[in-house]
Amino acid sequence: MTTHADRLAALRAQLATVALDGFIVPLTDEHMSEYVGSYAQRLAWLTGFAGSAGCAAVLAEHAAIFTDGRYTIQVREQVDAADWDYVGVPEDSVAGWLAGHAPAGARIGYDPWLHPRGTIEEWRTALARKDVTLVAVAANPVDAIWHDRPVPSPAPLIVQPEALAGVASATKRAAVADWLGEERADAFVVAALDSIAWLFNVRGSDVEHTPVALSYAIVHADGTADLFVAPEKLGGAVREHLGNAVRLHDRTAFADALAQFAGKTVAIDPALTVAAIFDAVEAGGGTTLARRDPTVVPRACKNPVEIAGHRAASLRDSAAVTRFLRWIADAAPRGGQTELSAAAQLLRFREQTGLLRDLSFDTISATGPNGALPHYRVTEESNRAIERGQLYLIDSGGQYDDGTTDLTRVVPIGAPTPEMRDRYTRVLKGHIALATAVFPHGTTGAQLDALARGALWQAGLDYAHGTGHGVGSFLSVHEGPARIAKPGYPGAGPSEPLRPGMILSNEPGYYKAGAYGIRIENLLLVVPRTIAGGEAEMLAFETLTLAPLDPDLIDTALLSASERHWVDEYHAIVARELAPLLDEADRTWLESRCSPLPA
Template sequence: MSTHSARLAALRDQLTQTRLDGFVVPLTDEHMSEYVGAYAQRLAWLTGFQGSAGAAVVLSQEAAIFTDGRYTLQVREQVSADDWQFVGVPDTSIAAWLRDHAPAGARIGYDPWLHTAAWVAEARAALAAAGAELVAVEANPVDAVWPDRPAPSDAVMTVQPDAVAGRSSAAKRADVADWLVGAGADATVIAALDSIAWLLNVRGGDVARTPVSLAYTIVHADGTADLFVAPDKVTPDVAEHLGNAVRVHDRTAFAAALADLSGKRVAIDPAFSVAAIAQAVEQAGGTVLPLRDPVILAKATKNPVEVAGHRAASIRDGAALTRFLRWIAAEAPRGGQTELSAAAQLHRFRADTGLLRDLSFDAISATGPHGAIPHYHVTDESNLAIETGQLYLIDSGGQYQDGTTDVTRVVPIGTPTAEMRDRFTRVLKGHIALATAVFPRGTTGGQLDSLARLPLWQAGLDFAHGTGHGVGSFLSVHEGPARIAKPSYGGTGPFEPLLPGMILSNEPGYYKAGEYGIRIENLLLVVERDLPGGEATMLAFETLTLAPIDRDLIDPALLTDAELMWLNAYHARVAEELAPALGAEDLAWLTSRCSPVAR
């Protein structure tokens, strides 16, 4: 029996002991985080799946793992089909699958600290239709059979200085207090880790690649707050920074503290607060107001200091990526390089800046067929040699105190085929169309998404992931609420109108299963733009990312005059802005790669 088969069997035994006929295992934590600490990686431990989004359902006789289009190939590489059914979302939801597969009379368990109230209501209704029951557990049964489960991180909090944050925590909390008064609420529970970090101007190290601390915050209508966090994380510097208006409590006291909200009207975000929080407030006699986290939109619309910081980070990061692109172009054709060695080398170039705090995510270092897996995660077992004739895709980013980066480039190892150049150029055309879009206020990313897809659609092609996601300011590389996507990709809920100050990715792609993948990704800043003769101020994008786009993969004949002008102007800007950050040899290479492309 394989390791993961044995773990599945152990979980089933545990469910039998606790009188459960099934259990739902999501990939999240008590804060509904996308990226979670090692202690919360229950799905990976149980199944072997290494993606960043997914869930599983275990019944006594069958089990299913749920992933979206980004992981269609990856999940089949990493998870045994002997033990698991592969189910695609959003075509099939967990609730719908449970309705069709749970036996009548079954008791299906769930951890109320890992699901939203909306999910609980949907799953409960679906199971009731099948004559089954959804049961909250007090202790997660996966934890009971995970003997070496890591402890939560003990990393300390750090201060994000006001000079880098752009606004003080007191000013941010005053805004939340005003919002509470306007909403007729006495307090709000902030459970999203990046919201807490942004609101209090602190950062942490509890989640790999995301500088946050495991904590909860209750903000009151007078602007004071209660912070629930492991006491050892609060250093004297952090305590001084928080001041008397932020009362610090042990994180373990949070659940009991919710009882103190008896008689209060409490705003709780239904998307980012787990069911257990709302349940505790209601049981204590409080009134839950299902309102969006008041921090989310403010965090997404970067202030001028945050924008300036991201510009500086983009130059620093672009110089490191340029050094890498020169290195891979020279070293890969000689042989001896692998997906892991290339990712490590890029990490070294970023670390050489002296300002790298962390990567913003594990690099997607993918050659040949692995490039066709949009969110591929290289491991010792999957690591491939980078060989001539392949396309090498590198999607990576850095965490710097002044900004978070995310960029994808593709490098041909040897001479690319005509098909590769055609597909790459179509992706580039879509990338340019989005980068140059001009649109009125009120426009959402859902309305802009087709701009990036049209050149592919015209050839009968498409890609199965969102086109753009929000990016934080020394925070999460995937930040809401705005996104650029089809309704079925890149998030749930209504699309958010784009606002000046938002930073989003622009990353159309193309993936040929078993052969290669292409993605071109830059980060964009939403800005205001007045057009000659226009009757209203419009919105547009400014490209922030600075790195050359591989000219050997471009078929100039497919580009319009306007597209060619954009490409050459972008490359001229890349060469100019990165020049001061590069040595002579790297600059000479960059200059040649950024020379004008002609037909």
């Protein structure tokens, strides 16, 4: 099977052999991960879609792929309209499309190891009104036709030492045990890979760009735990680190272990755990208790050691990016550079730190019209030459033992147009408005999102993605539970109060289809703020990312005096903090880019 059309035909043939009229193919794995290993990339293999969020539904005569506004253009470029309907969410839904296209009496299959229970129940209820039945499959039919499917990564676990984690794993497990006592539960099932990595102070490399290992865990009310992971991943140092209180099992033994809770209560996070885990516990006579993963908030609220680690990682990473910005400003106008060559050069600068573990996501290296795709991923086929008259956008990050980074900058190749400068400056105004926000405890990201959009809204403009996401500590570059996004925006999740120690991105943007894209992204730390004469402690943001903005793109006439002051102060800090990490030529260039803006 050499084409995606062949694969779609093969899946339909396979469904017929197992008496199914359709099947749902999500982009996730059995851990509900955002980024998944190559073995779980079923959606990309079937459709050709390379985005990081989506789903597909296949019927005998129709098929649809579901994406949100971030991928409106990308999905049309990568997925054949002759075979697939393009369906936007949340305007429409998987259940809504199936209800309108599946015949009465249809049996639609789903893999219970790839969907949360809540989603399945919503779909089941909606489809029942159309006499359409959802059927859990024991074996995924995509896997049956994916003959060269990659095997899961065999990479070993590594220890995240307490000197970087800040808190011992035993202390974290004891806190979970205390929580279980309060909830009157006997055990907590942990399926989210970043939760397991944080809880046990281990890391891995089983998922590209995210330092986690394929595993499951069960934490008991006495503070002991069972960790399910392939034995070949466990070296002597990891076994010693985990200690006797953590019993080790092969990952393949996890499903059977769930049947051993008869008469007991097991806490499970319904947002982070697939339906099959709930089903297995209940089939074994256990009672499931739907509760949020108790590690989520402590993991998001970085401790002082993790904050110090991120500061160090951010400084080192920002210096590498600054070296790149000087290089691209010089090399691109002379010609011969492409999106791929630029991304490779930035990777070399990061590797020269000697401490880079991995990128934190696939670098978005986009010039001209490709920049208008917020989640563009350059390939050999899409690679464009970087030419004069374009805006070049670079969104990238690194994984270091002491922190995870993510930042975006835009570089004009040659002189920018007045429109480009106007749009960039409006994005900058929104970025500053969020960076300088002061707000009370209990404020959510959804309440702050409008600050970043105000200057764009005033010009009748907007952007179709969230403004900010949480960032892990040598973990996932997209970490919950907090987000800065419009209420109801895909991926925004429920409103979550911002708390001290959380690290979030600040990344408003503007995208002109077929022309260019603009995004300015720094990482922010939520910090307490005492206001003189105030009656309550407030919260504010401290900007962690230190890389120059492009002064050639700033229309100072659009900035207020306070906004110009923010830019000048930020650039003064950038120049001062990065100077010791740069050679004389890079330092001289940086100082010129960080000169005060004209009044």
